[in-house]
């Protein structure tokens with residue numbers, strides 16, 4: 310059992326069963342038991358505690374967020390949901406939720422809550438204190454909404470996180486309430502809003518929105534690496550050779566983790582100097598740089614722990630662009646990992662925590678005003694100086710340079726987002742601040758239709 314996957318929670322916390330990755334993926338058919346920090350007995354029906362609660366609404370006619378009335382005026386639909394709800398997930402006599410059988414609606418509710426709480430626990434560990442919601446001035450808790458009909462998406466906004474369903478190519482319905490990566494990514498957006506903030510009108514930058522998506526992906530990646538099964542699968546399939554250099558596609562085959570696949574990408578800021586259309590794409594150079602730093606830190610950690618030799622690591626560096634790379638290098642890792650799998654796991658956990666701390670310390674120092682990736686890089690360097698006396702300076706520099714961060718900037722947004730740009734307003738609305746949001750979500754025709762019907 311993963312006790313919050315190394316999250317320093319007391320065993321007096323509350324038990325949930327979570328799918329470490331989408332349950333349709335081969336290694337993750339069975340949920341893993343975790344303990345979240347909410348004390349056993351403190352999580353009520355819903356589930357609900359003092360930070361968040363789940364609602365499974367009956368007849369909710371449209372999603373929260375931006376809508377328009379009959380005259381085309383902007384409206385913002387906010388929680389709480391006060392209508393009818395399906396039966397909530399109930400705790401057992403000891404206050405836990407791990408007794409609920411997968412396949413039931415209550416399991417979905419418990420899973421949604423468990424992932425959100427687990428992810429928040431992971432990042433509060435790195436920040437070293439509770440993360441206060443950015444919507445705290447108006448709402449005291451995050452409403453986690455299960456949308457069974459409306460929404461082919463998942464997104465958060467001011468006081469809510471709604472998850473819908475996804476229809477796969479072979480027409481299966483996969484609820485996002487059971488998708489760890491998707492929920493944790495949205496909690497990542499909540500954390501960015503809480504720790505960095507929302508730009509005032511006119512002070513936002515393309516890189517702010519790219520940073521948001523990047524940080525949300527990294528939030529989910531680091532949180533997923535708290536599951537024993539994710540760590541085991543990653544190490545077993547790679548035997549610890551996480552080098553991606555120009556091998557992103559090859560690496561992507563190593564794992565079912567969506568965030569890792571996104572993180573291992575070859576894009577640089579030079580790919581965006583003529584302009585960009587989607588902040589999710591613009592996020593990729595920054596995510597890729599941080600992921601490559603993570604991989605480099607891990608390999609340095611393997612050398613420091615004498616699990617591979619410095620000369621073997623040098624050889625790996627020298628051959629990184631060589632077609633012979635895998636033939637020469639992989640056997641070295643196969644042998645080293647087979648000899649000490651537990652030590653490899655400890656090295657990965659230590660690297661994960663170092664990266665989590667560095668990111669938390671970096672993020673808390675950033676400002677939303679005219680945010681630039683070069684500032685993220687400079688802040689990472691400063692945090693490294695503070696945390697380790699500059700131990701990782703070379704790794705940080707190499708990976709920022711490889712992504713052209715610090716000497717290239719993205720051009721203008723080339724095309725407005727598809728659809729009615731009105732609906733691009735403030736997915737993440739802050740009262741009194743109509744800053745543009747960072748989402749690709751558009752209301753469906755049905756949602757627009759229903760919101761027009763419903764609003765005066």
Ligand SMILES: [Zn+2]
Nearest residue numbers: 494498522525
């Ligand atoms: Zn996002």
